[in-house]
Amino acid sequence: MVTRAQEMNRKSSLAPELSIIVPCYNEAKNIPHILRRFMPVLKSVRVELILVNNGSADDTAAVLKRELSKRQYGFARTVLVPVNIGYGHGILTGLRAAKGKVLAYTHADLQTPPEDVFKAYHMYQDRQMTKHLVKGARKGRKPIDAVFTWCYGALASVVFLSWLHEINAQPKVFPRELLALLDDAPKDFSLDLYLLAKAKRAHYAITEFPVDFGARLHGASKWAFSPKAKLKGVARFFGGIFRARWMC
Template identity: 30%
Template sequence: MDPEVSIVIPAYNEEEALPHLLERLAEILPQIPPAEVLIVDDGSTDGTPEILKDSVKRYPWLRVLILRRNFGQSAALTCGLDHARGKILVTLDADLQNDPADIPKLLDKLKEGYDLVSGWRKNRQDPFFTRKLPSRVANALISRITGVRLHDYGCTLKAYRREALQGVTIYGELHRFIPVLADLRGARIAEVPVRHHPRRFGKSKYGLSRTYRVLLDLLLMFFFQRFATRPLHFFGLPGGLLFGTGFLIELYLSFLKIFGHQQIGHRPLLLLGVLLILTGINLVCTGLLAELIMRAYYEGSGRRTYALREILP
């Protein structure tokens, strides 16, 4: 019989943490509905694959997926979710900083009618200046721009109803924005505080260098939320403003040339006006092309611009 809950865990070079993680999961699984655990080895270069191959023989609830190389956390999560069989999907990190014992708490919150429950590392056990402070700023910025109010977007410990992720595709490093992508499909989202432990095994795979990538992904989420189905509005407004400004500049210079008999060929303003007009035309044309691509995508794939929750008699 298919399990009711699927716990998806991406792992990369976690040979020290895995034995302890599996022991903790063995303690927790009897407390929740029938479950399977899918651990996705994301191209580890240590002993992680060998440990998983041995462990799958010991634990009947364990399934192992081994990727050919390191594709990144988003790809590993996508692989696990694609192969999960449960109606409820739980994601978890392998380093044991999140406690598997909090999984029942998330499942109980789902029963209240939510589609997605996100963990909140309220008392996060990480260095303040290199991890906690940048995370707080990023979470506040993401919540403000997207309108999806969460304290902790970076917490991998989350629980989903399977239907909440239908139509949600994770590319690049968008795994932290799954709540935003689910919100676009009308998901009801909640957040619960979860425990967070100091790192005992291995080292963090993240650093301050990812801040810039998060900002770029946030820009992408802003576009998805507001203009994914009407890209001409996104490109057309600034394009029209630039074109109009450039046109007024050239009109002013033409007036000086015709009625004031002034030389305008040496004026930088002339080049600025031409540049603004060309840039405005380029943006509008980009919006038209994006509009055509968007329509071809939806009509060619058979996807709809809406998500239906239920039909009543």
């Protein structure tokens, strides 16, 4: 009788259909939960889960080594970024190491459920389009966060002369071919904006679907951990619109 762990390991030995990138910066406490949450929803899809150690200063490396040695997690592997350069750089490092025909990324804080990555993947497959990107649109957010997101999207839409909505929402799922357009992508939080802008310029269809957006399981936001940090983060986000526009 083939056990679930053996079946997972068999699938992991084949070329993956889907590569999921999860950038981890000081996420030691979340990593065991990430692996446990992803395992039940893999189903019949051949998946590789790439946990990017994005220059973490906590016990992320040790936790990854311990957890990934377990047979039931044969679908997962890690990629190391020795020194943290930025959120975008971590994601790009994972994407470039990926082997799947379809690529995806989502956050390590589990605010967006892993199930939504697979929902997005099946939506992508159902459309049977070469140029297609599927992304989440967050619901259940605090009013102040929703207002900030709307203003950010509105300004970006004006600057890029194209409607851009829920720019930083996860997950994002797209074909491997889109990665070729990201050679000069920003290495910070502007990556999401740059990705969507590049996709639109290349005439990709963009499909959104609602995703629940809960509280972080462990740790604090990497940019909004205090009022002062949040103000600085907002300034960086809005400044990033113009940097991304210049880079496009």
